[in-house]
Amino acid sequence: MPATVVISPRGEQRLQGGHPWIYRSDIIDAAAAGGDRVLVRSRRGQTLGHGLYSDRSLIALRMLTDGEQEPDDRLIERRIHDAIAFRESLGIDATAYRLVHGESDRLPSLIVDRYGDYLVVQALSQGMDRLTPVVVRVLQERLSPRGILARNDPRTRTLDGLPQIVEVLAGDIPDLVQVHELQVEYEVDLRHGQKTGLFLDQRDNRAAASLYAHGRMLDCFSYNGGFALTMGRRCSAVIAFDASADAVARITLNAARNGVAVDARVGNVFDELRALERVGERFDTIVLDPPAFAKSKSAVEKASSGYKEINLRALKLLNPGGILVTCSCSYNISEAAFGEIVYEASVDAGVHVTIVEKRMQGRDHPVLLGVPETYYLKCLLLRKLP
Ligand code: SAH
Numbered sequence: 001m002p003a004t005v006v007i008s009p010r011g012e013q014r015l016q017g018g019h020p021w022i023y024r025s026d027i028i029d030a031a032a033a034g035g036d037r038v039l040v041r042s043r044r045g046q047t048l049g050h051g052l053y054s055d056r057s058l059i060a061l062r063m064l065t066d067g068e069q070e071p072d073d074r075l076i077e078r079r080i081h082d083a084i085a086f087r088e089s090l091g092i093d094a095t096a097y098r099l100v101h102g103e104s105d106r107l108p109s110l111i112v113d114r115y116g117d118y119l120v121v122q123a124l125s126q127g128m129d130r131l132t133p134v135v136v137r138v139l140q141e142r143l144s145p146r147g148i149l150a151r152n153d154p155r156t157r158t159l160d161g162l163p164q165i166v167e168v169l170a171g172d173i174p175d176l177v178q179v180h181e182l183q184v185e186y187e188v189d190l191r192h193g194q195k196t197g198l199f200l201d202q203r204d205n206r207a208a209a210s211l212y213a214h215g216r217m218l219d220c221f222s223y224n225g226g227f228a229l230t231m232g233r234r235c236s237a238v239i240a241f242d243a244s245a246d247a248v249a250r251i252t253l254n255a256a257r258n259g260v261a262v263d264a265r266v267g268n269v270f271d272e273l274r275a276l277e278r279v280g281e282r283f284d285t286i287v288l289d290p291p292a293f294a295k296s297k298s299a300v301e302k303a304s305s306g307y308k309e310i311n312l313r314a315l316k317l318l319n320p321g322g323i324l325v326t327c328s329c330s331y332n333i334s335e336a337a338f339g340e341i342v343y344e345a346s347v348d349a350g351v352h353v354t355i356v357e358k359r360m361q362g363r364d365h366p367v368l369l370g371v372p373e374t375y376y377l378k379c380l381l382l383r384k385l386p
Pocket residue numbers: 194198199202220221222223224225226227241242243244247267268269270289290291
């Protein structure tokens with residue numbers, strides 16, 4: 001008898017809608033241990049599919065298959081191969097990009113990012129944690145990387161009772177890895193950088209935004225300079241702000257490496273935007289790429305006022321005809337809600353603004369229809385009308 005989990009009619013409905021998560025409140029009976037690949041049944045004894053079971057997280061089940069198909073190691077292998085082949089078909093102008101994007105590749109809670117000859121893996125559930133040896137074997141056979149690093153330090157792992165650890169799973173990982181994205185070269189610290197090292201999800205937006213970059217540029221929440229370095233070549237001057245001194249040091253190094261002049265400063269963007277306004281500064285191109293202000297539903301209200309504040313200040317600092325690239329990576333704030341926030345900011349700033357492009361996370365981070373959690377990054381390219 002395989003490990004089996006019985007779910008409620010409400011859980012069944014979710015599965016029918018294509019959502020791969022079943023919450024603990026919809027588990028009726030679980031004859032399974034945390035991390036097991038389990039058979040999922042309805043109360044009437046019907047086979048609904050197979051999934052990864054967690055005995056800790058509120059997300060008790062992450063589905064792998066519908067119906068009778070069993071998720072053996074070969075299925076995991078086929079899905080990884082498919083995910084990689086899709087990324088290779090995209091003609092991405094970069095040596096760093098996402099190979100596996102969790103639920104969107106039907107490999108729930110698994111992230112694999114490529115940084116040149118090195119791979120970074122995140123296994124964010126008990127079930128995927130246990131599958132890691134299979135994942136590592138498949139990646140080695142398919143890609144022969146020089147090293148594979150587990151960046152298993154996201155806090156979400158603790159919700160599954162898993163330790164937060166960073167460890168080399170295969171080969172070696174140097175302190176710094178060189179990659180390029182578009183025309184920019186980066187040195188990336190895979191062990192300590194944010195996310196898995198770079199914000200790979202913004203690559204396509206950096207490329208799109210570059211087409212409008214001009215004049216004096218301000219890059220807010222710059223991290224190690226992704227937008228500043230890509231767009232800065234087309235601008236007469238670039239100022240970049242980030243709260244992290246480490247990130248700012250890296251912007252400066254990357255700027256020198258790429259021959260782009262960036263005035264990188266440590267600062268809190270909320271304070272700095274006000275200070276720039278006070279001294280009458282003006283810009284032609286502004287980027288706002290803040291961290292997720294709304295990490296939970298309860299944080300949405302406060303987050304919305306944060307987003308509104310920075311957008312309002314940026315619109316005031318922008319010259320007529322200027323471009324604002326404004327982003328939100330909070331999946332708790334929908335595209336419509338974000339649009340509304342930016343609209344309200346424009347009204348308060350007393351300016352007329354057009355949407356030139358509506359964008360999202362890059363093509364290597366696709367959204368799974370019916371699973372709003374996979375659509376997290378919104379990016380609007382706006383123009384302030386003269
Ligand atoms: N634009 C970057 C990614 C930004 S991630 C890129 O393209 O790669 C968000 C960044 O905001 C992080 O580097 C974090 O250090 C910084 N940050 C968070 N709160 C901040 C604040 N109040 N002021 C300035 N920077 C902040």
